[in-house]
Amino acid sequence: MPVPAPTTARRRWSTALAAAAAGALLLTGCTSNAPAEEDAPPARGAGGAGGGANDEPGEQVVIGFSAPAADHGWMGAITSAARAEAERYEDVELRVAEGTNDVNLQISQVEQFINEGVDAIVLLPYDGAALTEVATRATEAGITVVNVDREFSSPAAARVTVLGDNYGMGVSAGTYVCERLGDRPGAVVAEIAGIDSLPLTQDRSRGFSDALRDCGLEVANRVAADFTVQGGQAAAANLLQAAPRIDALWNHDDDQGVGVMAAVEEAGRDEFLMVGGAGSRNVMEQIRSGDSVLEATVVYPSTQAADGVRLARLVEQGKAMGDLVEVEVPRTVQLYAPVVTAENVEQYLPTAFDS
Numbered sequence: 001m002p003v004p005a006p007t008t009a010r011r012r013w014s015t016a017l018a019a020a021a022a023g024a025l026l027l028t029g030c031t032s033n034a035p036a037e038e039d040a041p042p043a044r045g046a047g048g049a050g051g052g053a054n055d056e057p058g059e060q061v062v063i064g065f066s067a068p069a070a071d072h073g074w075m076g077a078i079t080s081a082a083r084a085e086a087e088r089y090e091d092v093e094l095r096v097a098e099g100t101n102d103v104n105l106q107i108s109q110v111e112q113f114i115n116e117g118v119d120a121i122v123l124l125p126y127d128g129a130a131l132t133e134v135a136t137r138a139t140e141a142g143i144t145v146v147n148v149d150r151e152f153s154s155p156a157a158a159r160v161t162v163l164g165d166n167y168g169m170g171v172s173a174g175t176y177v178c179e180r181l182g183d184r185p186g187a188v189v190a191e192i193a194g195i196d197s198l199p200l201t202q203d204r205s206r207g208f209s210d211a212l213r214d215c216g217l218e219v220a221n222r223v224a225a226d227f228t229v230q231g232g233q234a235a236a237a238n239l240l241q242a243a244p245r246i247d248a249l250w251n252h253d254d255d256q257g258v259g260v261m262a263a264v265e266e267a268g269r270d271e272f273l274m275v276g277g278a279g280s281r282n283v284m285e286q287i288r289s290g291d292s293v294l295e296a297t298v299v300y301p302s303t304q305a306a307d308g309v310r311l312a313r314l315v316e317q318g319k320a321m322g323d324l325v326e327v328e329v330p331r332t333v334q335l336y337a338p339v340v341t342a343e344n345v346e347q348y349l350p351t352a353f354d355s
Helices: 008-028 073-087 103-116 128-140 166-181 199-213 229-242 254-267 281-289 304-316 345-351
Strands: 061-066 092-096 120-123 144-148 160-163 189-193 219-224 248-251 273-278 294-299 332-334
Touching: 061 073, 061 103, 061 304, 073 092, 073 254, 073 304, 092 304, 103 120, 103 128, 120 128, 120 304, 128 144, 144 304, 160 304, 166 199, 166 248, 166 273, 166 294, 189 199, 189 229, 199 219, 219 229, 229 248, 229 254, 248 254, 254 273, 254 281, 281 294, 281 345
Parallel strands: 061 092, 061 120, 120 144, 144 160, 160 332, 189 219, 189 248, 248 273, 273 294
Antiparallel strands: none
8 A cells, every 4th residue: 555755744753763763773782793893993891882792791780670560561571571681691680679659669679779789770660750869869879770661850860761662652653554544534543542641641642643644644533541451441442432433543552452452342343453552462463363453563662671781781881882883871762663563573572571
């Protein structure tokens, strides 16, 4: 199906996506495959411009890790991936605090890491603003702090921040819908969002709307859920009852998507294509099977804390990211939000999470 010519706004976003993709490749490319040139910049520590020695054992690094409770498939995968990444390195000791949605308890966990004198802390805060002050204290104590996913209110609180791209998720989903329906100006597009009061939900919806606008489409029917199976099912049931015809549906979250799919099947609706969000294993397997309305999902990487562990190790050992000329680890790394379809699903299944 032909793709509409990009507008100026869409061209700008395409450029941004390319840059983000390059950043994601840099994260996974801490070890370069290219031979070092004789005139390459001198190495810093074991990292160097080529980064070939980054995985070799170095000084022992003790990393404290804290994240919210694993009451959601994506959040559970965050902690599992961090543990698995730490186990790859004999020079990393990962101390994992119990997951909690109690802000005061998470603050006390970070305080305990400070008292223990860990080398680094990888922190996915339940509330970024509420954890900023204690993270700043850790930084001032000489501890490398890596902020994951939910940003602190002060950039001085962390040495490195690893982020997903919520706006980019919306853009990726909208761009896919445009590619499939852009030559149908009357196409009916629906959206099942997450919790509307959260900035991440607002960013996803804004990106989706902006991308649709570039091909002359707009969201005709929208409801909000709560990132749970039950909430997804209830929201989808209401949407399907209110919209007798839908051509494309974007659901923000694959965990709540379990409930969305239950409502779709109960209603016997199959006239539309559906795009998921976050990148769960069950959604990817449905995409691969081709026997449901699910055609695609947009990845919100559950590897962010694993990347945080790797980056904390590099900072503490005086190494750089192997594919960068820069001799320091960047302050901010934003991960790409790719679209997974039947054509590329095998590539993304290994890092998918279980809903």
